[in-house]
Amino acid sequence: MKNNKTYMIAALAAMLLPAAAVEIPAHFSDAAKAKLADSIALEPTEHKLNVVYFVGQGYEPVADYERRISELLVYLQQFYGKEMQRNGQGARSFGLNMLPNGNVDIQLVRGKLPHTEYKYSGGHGKVRAEVDEYYKAHPEKNFSQHLFILTPTFLDDEYSDANPGGVPFYGVGKSCYALDYADFDLRYLGEDTPKGHLLTKWFGGFAHELGHGLNLPHNNGTVEETKALGTPLMGAGNYTFGLKPTYLTKATCQILDRSETFAPAGDKTAFYTTDDPVKVEEPKLVLGADGALVYSFRATPNFKHVNAYIQDAPFAVNEDYDKVSFTNVEQDPATPGVYSVRIPMASIANLSGVKDSKGEGGIDLVFVQQDGTRYSHRVIFKWADISVKGTPFIEVKAFKGC
Numbered sequence: 001m002k003n004n005k006t007y008m009i010a011a012l013a014a015m016l017l018p019a020a021a022v023e024i025p026a027h028f029s030d031a032a033k034a035k036l037a038d039s040i041a042l043e044p045t046e047h048k049l050n051v052v053y054f055v056g057q058g059y060e061p062v063a064d065y066e067r068r069i070s071e072l073l074v075y076l077q078q079f080y081g082k083e084m085q086r087n088g089q090g091a092r093s094f095g096l097n098m099l100p101n102g103n104v105d106i107q108l109v110r111g112k113l114p115h116t117e118y119k120y121s122g123g124h125g126k127v128r129a130e131v132d133e134y135y136k137a138h139p140e141k142n143f144s145q146h147l148f149i150l151t152p153t154f155l156d157d158e159y160s161d162a163n164p165g166g167v168p169f170y171g172v173g174k175s176c177y178a179l180d181y182a183d184f185d186l187r188y189l190g191e192d193t194p195k196g197h198l199l200t201k202w203f204g205g206f207a208h209e210l211g212h213g214l215n216l217p218h219n220n221g222t223v224e225e226t227k228a229l230g231t232p233l234m235g236a237g238n239y240t241f242g243l244k245p246t247y248l249t250k251a252t253c254q255i256l257d258r259s260e261t262f263a264p265a266g267d268k269t270a271f272y273t274t275d276d277p278v279k280v281e282e283p284k285l286v287l288g289a290d291g292a293l294v295y296s297f298r299a300t301p302n303f304k305h306v307n308a309y310i311q312d313a314p315f316a317v318n319e320d321y322d323k324v325s326f327t328n329v330e331q332d333p334a335t336p337g338v339y340s341v342r343i344p345m346a347s348i349a350n351l352s353g354v355k356d357s358k359g360e361g362g363i364d365l366v367f368v369q370q371d372g373t374r375y376s377h378r379v380i381f382k383w384a385d386i387s388v389k390g391t392p393f394i395e396v397k398a399f400k401g402c
């Protein structure tokens, strides 16, 4: 039987011993070790992100890429994990397959064409075909449906290690592309130097594009939230990452909760396989007496999370960085199946439609299902038409994805 003394000794030991620290590989740079010193233990995942380093003929991988890319990916995995934890989703991040030496298991794929054939414009189709061939030949290295591809910068009259570019750099469905160059190294993160600014540009871009590859749409935070936390990574955070406060919104983390490479070990969900759209009816937008918009709707219950995004026109991808995300969607306890979300005008004061009551606005509902499938429902209205009696919609549409 344990007595008080045993408990006291255990308590003392817990106080004296440091918490089980996360092991940082010995060969990582000292700067990387310092930046990773506050790493948190992440929950193991069922699936892992596929990481490919793709290089065409006539070019070689940039020196020391295994260490550099591993440090950057591990740092980013920590960033996502800490933000998931802060947003109530647990210490969870995208899984990475690790090698015994602590590097990330990066697949080096040599392209058949000259490297300069894999251009920014249209290059992804050529890269993707050869990467798919690689995975066909190495199914044991295919860890999930999500794919992250790095390509060394072109070195020509236009591009160099000091001005990298030329290669694909964007998200396409569940895959995304980023580039590599000589000083693409975690040691420069946060430095107020040309190398530090260049790193934020390309590492911030890498972090943001990876978000797209993990199912994320763009979004901004509320006025209050951005004041407190900085810039959302999936807004303009690719320009601030590492230099100024950058964060993930709660809406972003609700999508990541059911993104394949975040699924906890043992989660046997067959991701993205269902075809069971969430149906939305009776959307209604009113201006409440307290100056908040109230958006209500009826929905079928086949979803785990729902986010609401409000923005100015236009509603096209890459013109939607302004859309402010809300997660406070509540079900009416008296009428199951009827939901509403409260959007204080002060929280969206940066939208131009709120400032001048001109032009069109839209609200997207994004439903996240258990298997990670997303469905969107959009209403478009004129800011000037918003009223306490109800707001007419110019357009209502539903679509798969977000």
Ligand code: ZN
Pocket: 208, 212, 218
């Ligand atoms: Zn983007």
